[in-house]
Amino acid sequence: MSERLHIDWTACRGRGLCGELLPEMLDLDEWGYPRPKQGLSVPRALSGPARQAVGLCPRQALRLQTEATS
């Protein structure tokens, strides 16, 4: 099992807090909206920062989904 970060684009309002908390996974576009660097699968080493980003997103626009691995 691994985790995948889900971004609710209808809830996100940019400003990019998640990009500051997860710079290994997310770039920010010119308006501060997150832009995945290489997909949204969360490496195990980034599980903690990903949870922090989910918890601190002011719009509750982030969540972690469990995905099956083969």
Ligand code: SF4
């Ligand atoms: S922290 Fe939340 S609202 Fe802010 S840019 Fe990231 S996903 Fe969007």
